[in-house]
Amino acid sequence: xxxxxxxxxxxxxxxxxxxxxxxxxxxxxxxxxxxxxxxxxxxxxxxxxxxxxxxxxxxxxxxxxxxxxxxxxxxxxxxxxxxxxxxxxxxxxxxxxxxxxxxxxxxxxxxxxxxxxxxxxxxxxxxxxxxxxxxxxxxxxxxxxxxxxxxxxxxxxxxxxxxxxxxxxxxxxxxxxxxxxxxxxxxxxxxxxxxxxxxxxxxxxxxxxxxxxxxxxxxxxxxxxxxxxxxxxxxxxxxxxxxxxxxxxxxxxxxxxxxxxx
Numbered sequence: 001x002x003x004x005x006x007x008x009x010x011x012x013x014x015x016x017x018x019x020x021x022x023x024x025x026x027x028x029x030x031x032x033x034x035x036x037x038x039x040x041x042x043x044x045x046x047x048x049x050x051x052x053x054x055x056x057x058x059x060x061x062x063x064x065x066x067x068x069x070x071x072x073x074x075x076x077x078x079x080x081x082x083x084x085x086x087x088x089x090x091x092x093x094x095x096x097x098x099x100x101x102x103x104x105x106x107x108x109x110x111x112x113x114x115x116x117x118x119x120x121x122x123x124x125x126x127x128x129x130x131x132x133x134x135x136x137x138x139x140x141x142x143x144x145x146x147x148x149x150x151x152x153x154x155x156x157x158x159x160x161x162x163x164x165x166x167x168x169x170x171x172x173x174x175x176x177x178x179x180x181x182x183x184x185x186x187x188x189x190x191x192x193x194x195x196x197x198x199x200x201x202x203x204x205x206x207x208x209x210x211x212x213x214x215x216x217x218x219x220x221x222x223x224x225x226x227x228x229x230x231x232x233x234x235x236x237x238x239x240x241x242x243x244x245x246x247x248x249x250x251x252x253x254x255x256x257x258x259x260x261x262x
Contacts, residue, residue, distance in 0.1 A: 002232035005030040009083045013037045014093030016045040018193035022220030028057030033083040036061045066093045066119030089127035091120040092143045096158040109157045116161035137180030144185040173240030182239040189246025191218045213248030
């Protein structure tokens with residue numbers, strides 16, 4: 001438990017499933033007050049709210065498309081109207097779709113960029129505006145990916161969006177550091193979440209695990225624990241950083257020396 005997170009108001013985008021759900025529930029354990037954003041899964045979002053309340057936190061579900069400016073403003077307003085403040089903003093919403101680049105339409109490109117990068121910009125900007133207005137040392141976390149560093153063929157829109165999130169995070173951190181606003185990102189590797197639907201196939205999981213030095217696919221709690229820590233007083237000197245939670249995937253596992261030849 002991190003005592004400084006009790007009662008803090010947290011907006012988490014894309015919080016009805018996957019990593020967003022895990023983070024929302026983890027902040028619930030800290031007795032935080034959470035805006036559970038969802039795009040279309042109202043029932044799932046309401047179940048997340050119930051789970052948070054059982055853990056001792058407070059929460060409401062708010063529908064919104066993070067790629068739309070008016071919806072981002074609605075999320076901020078919901079936090080202030082319901083809980084009276086805003087302390088932490090987590091840009092988690094994202095999606096991907098496997099498409100060879102030469103077959104990708106502009107609409108398909110824009111769909112991913114709009115959610116994964118423009119949505120992060122809009123969310124961060126809205127939070128920063130509030131923090132500056134209230135002279136508050138707020139916190140922003142952006143959800144990136146190992147693919148801000150590792151190219152991902154057939155996912156050029158996704159890789160480009162995550163590379164953009166990396167530089168946006170670093171730029172915002174530098175731009176607003178003197179105001180005490182901390183901006184960091186978390187870059188997950190292979191995690192069991194709905195976005196990785198292929199992981200239902202054990203053969204695909206086995207192939208992926210060959211690229212992970214620790215040898216296994218991670219779980220959402222591996223990410224939510226980092227998110228809570230980054231927002232705690234224990235991480236108050238950290239800004240402008242991407243924290244990779246990937247089992248070592250970014251260590252170029254093809255160069256790993258196997259036990260039998262050590």
